[in-house]
Amino acid sequence: xxxxxxxxxVTYEAGKPIELVMREYGIKQEDVIKLGSNENxxxxxxxxxxxxxxxxxxxxLYPDDSMYELKDALALHFNVTPKQIIIGAGSDQIIEFCMQxxxxxxxxxxxxxxxxxxxxVYAKLAGVEISKTQSDGHILEEFLELYQKVKSQKNISAxxxxxxxxxxxECLDSNAIEKLIKAVDKETLVIVDGAYQxxxxxxxxxxxxxxxxxxxxxxxxxxxxxxxxxxGLGGMRVGYGVASERIISMLYKVRPPFNVTTLSLxxxxxxxxxxxxxxxxxxxxxxxxxxYEAFAHKMGFTFIPSYGNFITFSHKEIExxxxxxxxxxxxxxxxxxxxxxxxAFRITIGKTEQNTRVFELIEQxxxxxx
Amino acid sequence: xxxxxxxxxVTYEAGKPIELVMREYGIKQEDVIKLGSNENxxxxxxxxxxxxxxxxxxxxLYPDDSMYELKDALALHFNVTPKQIIIGAGSDQIIEFCMQxxxxxxxxxxxxxxxxxxxxVYAKLAGVEISKTQSDGHILEEFLELYQKVKSQKNISAxxxxxxxxxxxECLDSNAIEKLIKAVDKETLVIVDGAYQxxxxxxxxxxxxxxxxxxxxxxxxxxxxxxxxxxGLGGMRVGYGVASERIISMLYKVRPPFNVTTLSLxxxxxxxxxxxxxxxxxxxxxxxxxxYEAFAHKMGFTFIPSYGNFITFSHKEIExxxxxxxxxxxxxxxxxxxxxxxxAFRITIGKTEQNTRVFELIEQxxxxxx
Numbered sequence: 001x002x003x004x005x006x007x008x009x010v011t012y013e014a015g016k017p018i019e020l021v022m023r024e025y026g027i028k029q030e031d032v033i034k035l036g037s038n039e040n041x042x043x044x045x046x047x048x049x050x051x052x053x054x055x056x057x058x059x060x061l062y063p064d065d066s067m068y069e070l071k072d073a074l075a076l077h078f079n080v081t082p083k084q085i086i087i088g089a090g091s092d093q094i095i096e097f098c099m100q101x102x103x104x105x106x107x108x109x110x111x112x113x114x115x116x117x118x119x120x121v122y123a124k125l126a127g128v129e130i131s132k133t134q135s136d137g138h139i140l141e142e143f144l145e146l147y148q149k150v151k152s153q154k155n156i157s158a159x160x161x162x163x164x165x166x167x168x169x170e171c172l173d174s175n176a177i178e179k180l181i182k183a184v185d186k187e188t189l190v191i192v193d194g195a196y197q198x199x200x201x202x203x204x205x206x207x208x209x210x211x212x213x214x215x216x217x218x219x220x221x222x223x224x225x226x227x228x229x230x231x232g233l234g235g236m237r238v239g240y241g242v243a244s245e246r247i248i249s250m251l252y253k254v255r256p257p258f259n260v261t262t263l264s265l266x267x268x269x270x271x272x273x274x275x276x277x278x279x280x281x282x283x284x285x286x287x288x289x290x291x292y293e294a295f296a297h298k299m300g301f302t303f304i305p306s307y308g309n310f311i312t313f314s315h316k317e318i319e320x321x322x323x324x325x326x327x328x329x330x331x332x333x334x335x336x337x338x339x340x341x342x343x344a345f346r347i348t349i350g351k352t353e354q355n356t357r358v359f360e361l362i363e364q365x366x367x368x369x370x
Numbered sequence: 371x372x373x374x375x376x377x378x379x380v381t382y383e384a385g386k387p388i389e390l391v392m393r394e395y396g397i398k399q400e401d402v403i404k405l406g407s408n409e410n411x412x413x414x415x416x417x418x419x420x421x422x423x424x425x426x427x428x429x430x431l432y433p434d435d436s437m438y439e440l441k442d443a444l445a446l447h448f449n450v451t452p453k454q455i456i457i458g459a460g461s462d463q464i465i466e467f468c469m470q471x472x473x474x475x476x477x478x479x480x481x482x483x484x485x486x487x488x489x490x491v492y493a494k495l496a497g498v499e500i501s502k503t504q505s506d507g508h509i510l511e512e513f514l515e516l517y518q519k520v521k522s523q524k525n526i527s528a529x530x531x532x533x534x535x536x537x538x539x540e541c542l543d544s545n546a547i548e549k550l551i552k553a554v555d556k557e558t559l560v561i562v563d564g565a566y567q568x569x570x571x572x573x574x575x576x577x578x579x580x581x582x583x584x585x586x587x588x589x590x591x592x593x594x595x596x597x598x599x600x601x602g603l604g605g606m607r608v609g610y611g612v613a614s615e616r617i618i619s620m621l622y623k624v625r626p627p628f629n630v631t632t633l634s635l636x637x638x639x640x641x642x643x644x645x646x647x648x649x650x651x652x653x654x655x656x657x658x659x660x661x662y663e664a665f666a667h668k669m670g671f672t673f674i675p676s677y678g679n680f681i682t683f684s685h686k687e688i689e690x691x692x693x694x695x696x697x698x699x700x701x702x703x704x705x706x707x708x709x710x711x712x713x714a715f716r717i718t719i720g721k722t723e724q725n726t727r728v729f730e731l732i733e734q735x736x737x738x739x740x
Contacts, residue, residue, distance in 0.1 A: 001527075001557050001590065002620045003473045009623045017434040037432050044429040052426035052633075059414040059422060059637055060602040062407050064387040089459060089629065096626055103373045118627070125624060157371075187371050220371065232430040235632030250372045253379045254495060256466055257488070259459065261631055262605030263422075267429060 005127050012121055018333050027331040033357060035348040036333040038166065038196075038310050040232035042284065042351070044267070045277035048233070051270045052263060063262040070269045074240055077272060079212045083245045086252060089259050091195055091224040091239025092118050097251040098158060098191060098222065098241075099126035107155035110146055112138045114168055114340050116193065119160045128157060136342070137170040137304065138162070144183055151185070158189045163209065164196045167337055167346045169306025173206045181218050189247070190221045195239075198230035200307035202282045207307055211242040219244045229309060230278050231271040236264040285309050288349045295359050299366060312337065314344035317370050323362070326369075330361050375497050382491055388703050397701040403727060405718040406703040408536065408566075408680050410602035412654065412721070414637070415647035418603070421640045422633060433632045440639045444610055447642060449582045453615045456622060457638075459629050461565055461594040461609025462488050467621040468528060468561060468592065468611075469496035477525035480516055482508045484538055484710050486563065489530045498527060506712070507540040507674065508532070514553055521555070528559045533579065534566045537707055537716045539676025543576045551588050559617070560591045565609075566678035568600035572652045573677055581612040589614045599679060600648050601641040606634040655679050658719045665729050669736060682707065684714035687740050693732070696739070700731050 022032050035041075043049075071082040078085075088094040099109075099122040108129040111119050114136035123130050131150050133142040138161060150156055159180070164171035181190050194200075194209055201208035211223035222243035227233040238260055241251065271278070292311045296303045301313040314320070320343050324336040335346040347358065392402050405411075413419075441452040448455075458464040469479075469492040478499040481489050484506035493500050501520050503512040508531060520526055529550070534541035551560050564570075564579055571578035581593035592613035597603040608630055611621065641648070662681045666673045671683040684690070690713050694706040705716040717728065 001473060001559060002471050006471060006620055006623045011619070011622045012625075012627045017436055017438060019434075020438075034431075039432060040430050042430075043427055048429060049426045052429060053423045056419045056422035056426075057413055059418060059605050060410050060412075061404075062409060062598075062604045063607075064389075066387055068387060068390075089626075089631075092626060092628070101372050101376060103371060121627070189371060228432075234432045235429050237433075237628060237631045249381070250376055252381045253376045255382075256459075256462060257382045257491070258462070258607060261459075261607045261634055263633060264631055 009124055021328065022331060025329050025331075031331050033332045033350065033354045035350050035354065035358065036335045037234065038229060038308070038348045039234045040229060040281055040309070041348065041354060042232060042281050044232040045271055045274040047274045047277070048267045048270045052267060055263060055266050058262050058266070061262055063258050063260060063265055065258050067260065067265055070265050070272075073269055073272050078242055080215065080242055081245075084215060084242055084248055086241045086248050086255065087260055088239050088241070088255075089237040090228060091193065091226040091241070093259060094222070094224050094239055094241040094251070095119065095191065095193075096122045096125070097254050098189060099123055099128070100254045101250050102126075102157040102189060104128035104157045105155065107157040108150050109158045109160065110143065110150065110156060111160040112136070112162065112165065114342065115160065115162045116166050116195075137165055137168045138172050140172060140176045140180060143180055147184055156185065156188045158191055159184065160191050160193065162193045162195075163207065164200045164307035166196065166308060167310070167335065167340065168312055169304050169308050169310065171200050171207045171307035174209050175206070177209065178214075181214070181221055184220075186220050188220060190218075191224065192221060193224045195224065195226045196229055196308035197225065198278060198282050199285055199309050203286060203307055215243050219246060222247055227268045227271055230282055231268070232281065233264075233267055233271055236261070236267050238264045238268040285349050288352060288355050291355055292347070292349060299363065310346050310348045312344050312346045314342070318366075319343065320345045322369070323365055326365055327361060332358060332361060379494055391698065392701065395699055395701075401701050403702045403720065403724045405720050405724065405728065406705045407604065408599060408678070408718045409604045410599060410651055410679070411718065411724065412602060412651050414602040415641055415644040417644045417647070418637045418640045422637060425633060425636050428632050428636070431632055433628050433630060433635055435628050437630065437635055440635050440642075443639055443642050448612055450585065450612055451615075454585060454612055454618055456611045456618050456625065457630055458609050458611070458625075459607040460598060461563065461596040461611070462492075463629060464592070464594050464609055464611040464621070465489065465561065465563075466492045466495070467624050468559060469493055469498065470624045471620050472496075472527040472559060474498035474527045475525065477527040478520050479528045479530065480513065480520065480526060481530040482506070482532065482535065484712065485530065485532045486536050486565075507535055507538045508542050510542065510546045510550060513550055517554055526555065526558045528561055529554065530561050530563065532563045532565075533577070534570045534677035536566065536678060537680070537705065537710065538682055539674050539678050539680065541570050541577045541677035544579050545576070547579065548584070551584070551591055554590075556590050558590060560588075561594065562591060563594045565594065565596045566599055567595065568648060568652050569655055569679050570677035573656060577677055585613055589616060592617055597638045597641055600652055601638070602651065603634075603637055603641055606631070606637050608634045608638040655719050658722060658725050661725055661729075662717070662719060669733065680716050680718045682714050682716045684712070688736075689713065690715045692739070693735055696735055697731060702728055702731060
């Protein structure tokens, strides 16, 4: 009845909700510090929350499937046309569209060894082979070498670049991305995932990607953005792709109608208008990030300077799984990177008081477990 | 770069939002009567709206991807286990999962000539051929004949049954569905789409489908339900499938993580608990439906008795496209069925005063245009 290829697909299985785990540990929900999913610790913009409350009655009304309001606003924001934009249920869904629409005949997709887990999930669902760079993060030269190596035997349908890279935090310069695009075949789609771009662009102008500049020059690149991070709408599932009209029109063919909810479209529209809130979040993130770096130096943690709203720590005397479990029992959720094959853990940069508590706990752990 | 098969796919393109059209006609939004999309005219349950307002702050928090709360509630509601349930962004998404997961090798899918348009959209996306019955609606004998005819040359990966059928309104009896399932190969998935079941079950017990009964007996059937209609959550995009653990586990393999928003899960959970609200909507629908039938008799419209929250009218002296355009200019949105090849139009059963206005206008149209 079902495709044989499904047998090889491992179901992406969500664990028990962390809230339940906490309840079992006897920790009250209000005492939980959730720094495991790179959610915005400052929440959504107050204007978004107000708009959600005022528009709750629209729950019964189907979404405007043309999405013209949000597309117009994004077009204005990025100085492109609405026909160069597609909106998805999270930028994940745009990744899915790309994987579904691309011709993977005799092809592979390329990605960094340690990068956003969903690239692999959607590539496998599309049944395409994956090649990864040797180093964990993004290194331009490694991508170029890998490209040449695979190219000699296979087509390359897509290259995933996560800039900045989740979960490690490093970020290719915009001109490195341009070099890569120029070096690859015009039939290879370069997927530039800027989920955390707002944080990177604030920290270092060289990391700032201008989608309009890229799509004007190249007809084989798509820029992905999301409202889940700096805009604080992780629960609403809204992301977008910016690319040439040709690419967008092909992705539209695999888009299911009504793929974004009425209130999600509305919330993203309001969030995009509240640039002041977004900027405040990004600024506060930078201040708190500096505290994490200082803490790492003080306590002997190794870290890669991060251009996102998270930081990945490792410590040769610490087993990350043990530390993460211990923190969980204290009510702090961070992301263990064991599933990526790393003895490391990723912490979302929280609010000042949350971070202070994290520092206290980790220090306590180090004193007692090393 | 893209698959050749995409060339044949016609993009499902949403027209200009009707609100914009209305604005161009100079009609204020509050004067528009929207009876084109089978939305619940009574909106969402007041408890849902309250819960949305109280939980708006959760917009920044990722959904619980295990969806255990809603799955538990649905399991209890249908007397099945959570492992026999999958939740989608509308029941549309479950249709998409089925089309993606099934083995369509040398296969066709079967459906009624005139039925829910999304079956064809998702079948075409999956690249599978479609065969349709000769008559517009669902006739058991025609399905059995078509099955035998196709079966002699091809596999049949799935059969779509829309009970009640959108956009026509007729509904197979539950025991006719059982006969069909018993007559087909165990490798054919029978997709029983009960999007409007709450209305049908209230009107006539013979139409009521018990998913638990079906999935206990048959390992090749999936029941689809939605929160978009009787539960009034059209904008939130929540539907579900009920089937054997085997089928659900295969569909889970093609499910994208976080496919339903945080507030959608929450709203569906609250909506399911407010059975009283749902029942009131269904009861009012039946009362207003009787008015539409009386109106049809009085004015000479032909209609099929409807088991949903809509009714399809035709009239040999009326061109449906002309009438629908005329109604639009008066601020009333109904669904022209010209795109289905029918000279007919579908009206969502609205509130008393809305329906009264529709009757007045159609009567006025008949007096002036016939």
